[in-house]
Amino acid sequence: MxxxxxxxxxxxxxxxxxxxxxxxxxxxxxxxxxxxxxxxxxxxxxxxxxxxxxxxxxxxxxxxxxxxxxxxxxxxxxxxxxxxxxxxxxxxxxxxxxxxxxxxxxxxxxxxxxxxxxxxxxxxxxxxxxxxxxxxxxxxxxxxxxxxxxxxxxxxxxxxxxxxxxxxxxxxxxxxxxVVTGVSGSGPAYFFLLIECLENAGVKLGLPNHIARGLAIQTCLGAGKMASESDVSPAELRKRVTSPNGTTEAAIKVAKNNKIENLWFTVVKSASDRAAELGKELSSKL
The missing domain is CATH 3.40.50.720 (NAD(P)-binding Rossmann-like Domain)
Structure with a gap:
C-alpha cells in the first residue's frame, strides 16, 4: 500500500x-x-x-x-x-x-x-x-x-x-x-443486555438455557444482518414481521405501552452525557 x-x-x-x-x-x-x-x-x-x-x-x-x-x-x-x-x-x-x-x-x-x-x-x-x-x-x-x-x-x-x-x-x-459513544460505543452492551433478557424470558417460560441463549443470539445476529442488507428501513422491516392481531403485534403493543422508545432515548442520552462529562473531567486533570 x-x-x-x-x-x-x-x-x-x-x-x-x-x-x-x-x-x-x-x-x-x-x-x-x-x-x-x-x-x-x-x-x-x-x-x-x-x-x-x-x-x-x-x-x-x-x-x-x-x-x-x-x-x-x-x-x-x-x-x-x-x-x-x-x-x-x-x-x-x-x-x-x-x-x-x-x-x-x-x-x-x-x-x-x-x-x-x-x-x-x-x-x-x-x-x-x-x-x-x-x-x-x-x-x-x-x-x-x-x-x-x-x-x-x-x-x-x-x-x-x-x-x-x-x-x-x-x-x-x-x-x-x-453521541456516537452513546449509540455505538456503548451500543454492544445494549445488545448483550437484550440477548440476556430474551434468554432469561425463554428460560422462565420453560426453554432449556442453551436453547434460549442460542435462539436469542442467532435472532439478534439474523435481524442485524437483515437490517444491514435490506434496502428498506428497520421500521419497515418491523412492520413486515408484524401481522395484524398476531403474536408480534401483541409483543410490540406491550413494548410501546411501556414507552420503550423513550426508555432507549434516555439510555443513549445518559451514555452520551456521561461521555461529555468524562471528557471535561479528563481535560481538567491532565
Whole structure:
C-alpha cells in the first residue's frame, strides 16, 4: 500500500488493526508497534513480522534495527489509556512536529484541543471512535478531524480503520462523538443486555438455557444482518414481521405501552452525557 503505519500501545486494538491491515494487503515491513511491555512486542513481531520498539520516537521516525530508513512514519495511531495520553503525546511532540504524520487517537474522552496542545498545533490530528466489535473486524467507526486534516489524510484514516470496520463515518462537530459513544460505543452492551433478557424470558417460560441463549443470539445476529442488507428501513422491516392481531403485534403493543422508545432515548442520552462529562473531567486533570 505504501503507507507506513505505527501504533503506540500493543493491546487488543493494536493486534486487531495490524491483523486487519495485513489482510487488506499492507506489507508487514510498513507496519510498526511501540510498547513498553517487551513480551507483547515479541508476540506481535512473531505473529505478524512487523517492526517493534520500546521507543515511541523510533516509531515516529520509523527507525528500527533492521532498517536505516528514517524518512518518518505516515500515520500514528494512539492506542493508549486516556490517563497516560498526555505523557505519550508530549513525549513524541518534537519528533512529530518534524515528521508531520497524521495522528489518530482512539482514546475515549481525550479532547482535540488537548491533543493539539501536547503534540503541536501544526500536526494533523483525528479523533476516532471504533467500538469493540473491531476485535472481530466488525466495528462501526466514526471520525472527527481538525482543520489541518486534508482530504488525502481523511481517505488514509478511513483506509486504515476500515481494516477493522464495516461502517465508517465522519462528523463535523466534536461533541457529536459523545453521541456516537452513546449509540455505538456503548451500543454492544445494549445488545448483550437484550440477548440476556430474551434468554432469561425463554428460560422462565420453560426453554432449556442453551436453547434460549442460542435462539436469542442467532435472532439478534439474523435481524442485524437483515437490517444491514435490506434496502428498506428497520421500521419497515418491523412492520413486515408484524401481522395484524398476531403474536408480534401483541409483543410490540406491550413494548410501546411501556414507552420503550423513550426508555432507549434516555439510555443513549445518559451514555452520551456521561461521555461529555468524562471528557471535561479528563481535560481538567491532565
Amino acid at each position: 505504501g503507507l507506513k503505519v505505527g501504533i503506540i500501545g500493543g493491546g487488543n486494538m493494536a493486534n486487531a488493526i495490524i491483523g486487519g491491515l495485513i489482510q487488506k494487503g499492507f506489507n508487514a515491513k510498513d507496519l510498526a508497534v511501540s510498547e513498553p511491555d517487551v513480551s507483547k512486542l515479541h508476540q506481535l513481531r512473531d505473529k505478524f513480522g512487523i517492526n517493534v520498539s520500546t521507543d515511541n520516537n523510533d516509531l515516529v521516525n520509523f527507525k528500527f534495527n533492521n532498517s536505516n530508513n528514517c524518512a518518518g512514519i505516515d500515520i500514528i495511531i494512539l492506542a493508549v489509556k486516556p490517563q497516560i495520553m498526555n505523557l505519550v503525546a508530549q513525549g513524541i511532540s518534537k519528533t512529530s512536529q518534524n515528521v508531520k504524520p497524521l495522528v489518530i487517537s482512539i482514546a475515549a474522552g481525550v479532547l482535540l484541543k488537548d491533543l493539539k496542545l501536547w503534540i503541536g498545533k501544526d500536526v494533523s490530528i483525528v479523533r476516532c471512535m471504533p467500538n469493540t466489535p473491531a476485535l472481530l473486524g466488525e466495528a462501526a467507526t466514526v471520525f472527527f478531524g481538525d482543520t489541518n486534516v486534508s482530504k488525502r489524510q481523511k481517505d488514509a484514516a478511513e483506509l486504515v480503520l476500515a481494516s477493522v470496520s464495516r461502517k465508517v463515518y465522519w462528523v463535523e462537530k466534536e461533541h457529536l462523538l459523545d
